[in-house]
Amino acid sequence: MAFDFQVTQDSSDPHALADWWAETLGWEVEPTDEAFVRRMISEGYATDDDTKLHNGSLVWKEGAAIRHPEGLTRAPRVLFQLVPEAKTTKNRMHLDLRGVGDDPAALVDKLVARGATVLHEASQGPHHWTTLADPEGNEFCA
Structure with missing residues (x-):
C-alpha cells in the first residue's frame, strides 16, 4: 500500500x-x-x-x-x-527545486533578493546546483 x-x-x-x-x-x-x-x-x-x-x-x-x-x-x-x-544544525532532509528554467543563476539571484542566502555551489558530472537557505536558515537546492 x-x-x-x-x-x-x-x-x-x-x-x-x-x-x-x-x-x-x-x-x-x-x-x-x-x-x-x-x-x-x-x-x-x-x-x-x-x-x-x-x-x-x-x-x-x-x-x-x-x-x-x-x-x-x-x-x-x-x-x-x-x-x-x-534552527541550529544542518537539515537532514531538504527540498531540491526542479524545472527551474534555462537560467538557474537568475533564479538564485531572485531568491537571494527575496531573502535566501547562498551557502555553496556544487556539481557532479554535467549537473550543477546551488545550495541556499530560506529566510529561517533551512537548506534547499536550486
Missing part, C-alpha cells in the same frame, strides 16, 4: 515562511476558515491565544500550509509548524 504524505517544516514564524515558500514555488497558501476559528473559540475548544492576525486574517498561530495550485495529486502538502527553538 502506498501512502500519501506531507512535508512538515519547523518554523519560528510559520505564516511568513509559508508565504515565502508559496511565492518561491508558485504554490498557494491554504486559506484559513476564519469563521471556523471563531466558532472553535466561542465553543471553548480554543482561545484567542491560539490565534494571530496575519495579512489581516485571523489564523491559527501554530501553523500554516501551502499546496500545489493544481491540488495534492501533483505534489505533497507542505506544513510549517511553530516551534520555540531556532
